[in-house]
Amino acid sequence: MDGVACKNDLEGAKGSFLIYASSQDIERIEHEQGAKIFANFEMKIQEFSKDALQHAVDAMNLAVNPFSLGKDVEKQYLTEQLSHNFRTAAARSIEIFEKETTLTIEISTHAPSLVFFQTGCTAQLDDD
Secondary structure, eight states: OEEEEESSSSOEEEEEEEEEEOHHHHHHHHHHHOTTHHHHHHHHHHHHHHHHHHHHHHTSOOSOOTTOSOHHHHHHHHHHHHHHHHHHHHHHHHHHHHHHHOOOEEEEEOGGGOEEESSOOOSOOOOO
16 A cells, blocks of 8 residues: 655655555455455555554654764654654554454555655655
């Protein structure tokens, strides 16, 4: 799943997020409710993940750090910050989703895909 969020006109982030689900839960739910129910689950996950990403980006300090030891170090710091903020922002929604659906899931950032905007942000995903 891909996502993008802008904090303001200059700052934001985009990237891919990995969704993991319990294979035992998937088999059980598919048997009980049919495979079509997963399209509904996907929409729910996308919606609360979008909100969690926006909260995560809003909580970040994305300003260029003049004391950074280089772009790689700064990206690593921003990646860790975004990952932590996203997990925190999504935790309650995941808990509610799991209770409602009985599907155990985990969502994490895909670090290599993350791009941070510090000089201009538009809330659009590229059609790569």
